[in-house]
Amino acid sequence: xxxxxxxxxxxxxxxxxxxxxxxxxxxxxxxxxxxxxxxxxxxxxxxxxxxxxxxxxxxxxxxxxxxxxxxxxxxxxxxxxxxxxxxxxxxxxxxxxxxxxxxxxxxxxxxxxxxxxxxxxxxxxxxxxxxxxxxxxxxxxxxxxxxxxxxxxxxxxxxxxxxxxxxxxxxxxxxxxxxxxxxxxxxxxxxxxxxxxxxxxxxxxxxxxxxxxxxxxxxxxxxxxxxxxxxxxxxxxxxxxxxxxxxxxxxxxxxxxxxxxxxxxxxxxxxxxxxxxxxxxxxxxxxxxxxxxxxxxxxxxxxxxxxxxxxxxxxxxxxxxxxxxxxxxxxxxxxxxxxxxxxxxxxxxxxxxxxxxxxxxxxxxxx
Numbered sequence: 001x002x003x004x005x006x007x008x009x010x011x012x013x014x015x016x017x018x019x020x021x022x023x024x025x026x027x028x029x030x031x032x033x034x035x036x037x038x039x040x041x042x043x044x045x046x047x048x049x050x051x052x053x054x055x056x057x058x059x060x061x062x063x064x065x066x067x068x069x070x071x072x073x074x075x076x077x078x079x080x081x082x083x084x085x086x087x088x089x090x091x092x093x094x095x096x097x098x099x100x101x102x103x104x105x106x107x108x109x110x111x112x113x114x115x116x117x118x119x120x121x122x123x124x125x126x127x128x129x130x131x132x133x134x135x136x137x138x139x140x141x142x143x144x145x146x147x148x149x150x151x152x153x154x155x156x157x158x159x160x161x162x163x164x165x166x167x168x169x170x171x172x173x174x175x176x177x178x179x180x181x182x183x184x185x186x187x188x189x190x191x192x193x194x195x196x197x198x199x200x201x202x203x204x205x206x207x208x209x210x211x212x213x214x215x216x217x218x219x220x221x222x223x224x225x226x227x228x229x230x231x232x233x234x235x236x237x238x239x240x241x242x243x244x245x246x247x248x249x250x251x252x253x254x255x256x257x258x259x260x261x262x263x264x265x266x267x268x269x270x271x272x273x274x275x276x277x278x279x280x281x282x283x284x285x286x287x288x289x290x291x292x293x294x295x296x297x298x299x300x301x302x303x304x305x306x307x308x309x310x311x312x313x314x315x316x317x318x319x320x321x322x323x324x325x326x327x328x329x330x331x332x333x334x335x336x337x338x339x340x341x342x343x344x345x346x347x348x349x350x351x352x353x354x355x356x357x358x359x360x361x362x363x364x365x366x367x
Contacts, residue, residue: 006123013120017325028323034341034351035327036227037162037192037303041274041344043225044267047260054259062255069258072265073233077205083235085244086253090191090219090232093244095121097215097234100247101153101185102127109147110156111139113163113333115189118156127153137164137297137305141176148184155180158189160196163332163339165299173202177211185240188216191232192301194223195275201300205235212237222302223271224264229257278302282342288352292359305329307337310362318358324351 019031034040066086074081087093094117102108104126110118112131119129128151132143144155157176159168168176173188180186188204204216219232231253234244264270285304289296295307308315312328315338319326324347329337342348 004124004126006126010120010123013116014331017320019325022320022323022325026321026323031323031325032343032347032351033325034343034347035325035339037222037301037339037341038227039223039225039274039302040341040347041225041277043260044264044270046267046270047226047263050259050263051256054256058255060255061251062253062258064250064252066253066258069231069253069262069265072262076265077235079205079208079235080238082238083208083241085234085236085241085248086258087232087234087248088252089221089230090189090217090234091117092230092252093217093232093234094118094187094189096244096247097154097185097187098122098125098127100243105151106153107149107151108154108156109144109152111144111158111161114156114158115162115191118158118187122154134161134164134166137161137166139166139168139172141168141172145176145179148181152181152184154185154187156187156189158191160190160192160300162191162301163303163305163327163329163334164297165192165301165303165305166297167196167198167201167300169198169200170202171200173204173207177207177214180213182211182213184213186211186214188214190216191219191222193218194271195278195302196300197279198300208235208237212239215240220261220264223274224261225274226257226260226264229254229260231257231261277345278342281345281348284345285340285342285348285352288355292356294355294359303339303341305334305337305339309359311335312338314362315355315358319351319354322354324354 019033022031070081070084098121102122102125107128108122109130111134122129130147132140215234215236217234221227297305313330316328327339329335
């Protein structure tokens with residue numbers, strides 16, 4: 001049996017190292033995972049309290065339309081419920097978009113490096129991928145516009161971008177949308193939207209009223225802390241959402257995920273507390289980087305990409321041996337650096353000392 005030929009040049013997604021694997025490999029008891037941009041402060045305690053009730057009647061299929069969650073989210077966002085499409089994480093919505101709009105002979109345009117699933121899913125559908133290198137961590141929007149042609153179906157804008165954390169501001173966004181052909185779908189992936197602090201960030205949901213070729217992706221996996229339950233969503237015009245819902249599987253989000261997302265959405269106090277602590281711990285870490293002479297990208301997220309005088313793998317291996325998991329830039333298209341999720345204060349202080357020790361050792365070795 002033969003799969004599509006494109007699979008010959010592809011490989012499965014490789015996540016960062018898992019906690020249990022590191023424990024076994026290095027004989028360690030305590031591991032701190034700062035590699036996957038998860039919320040180190042967990043998730044709403046109200047969700048935890050509700051879980052026993054949410055697991056009743058697991059023999060019954062979930063509500064395929066996610067009616068209650070749809071109503072809650074549409075009210076919060078100020079959109080019609082029919083403008084929403086839910087996925088098993090927002091990465092499933094990425095897959096739905098590719099399955100709906102792409103086929104052999106079509107193209108997508110994406111930045112590089114950025115979230116790899118845009119390219120991965122497009123290739124599976126037989127589409128071509130045109131990449132525009134980032135400029136100092138930011139999208140080269142003019143360069144992306146220049147690459148659009150009659151075969152282009154989708155343009156992906158990851159803002160804040162993963163792995164750099166840089167954003168597209170309001171002026172840049174408006175200019176891009178005004179110049180982008182109206183028959184090209186623009187996907188704005190805002191997985192880290194809740195962490196953004198800059199005042200000139202675009203109101204992408206409001207922009208849906210003006211641009212029919214726009215879809216906005218968000219998730220409950222990051223700031224809301226529900227990564228293990230897998231629930232994300234897209235917001236678009238009713239017409240775009242309808243075709244995506246045709247593509248979507250009938251029961252792709254579980255009863256537990258839908259219920260937990262509703263409760264998390266209501267507990268804005270937990271969300272704001274997480275954002276505040278993330279901001280304080282990130283500010284301390286950036287101050288450390290400056291003092292250590294390390295450059296980093298302007299991140300509006302719960303992670304920071306730090307450039308290094310050595311390979312990302314070298315620092316990652318050293319930190320692994322000490323019980324800290326971070327993400328090497330080698331796996332993200334940026335080999336001379338690491339992406340570090342902002343963790344709890346005590347963990348960040350320990351990490352900073354370990355990085356200092358590593359840099360000192362590297363300095364001695366290169367003398």
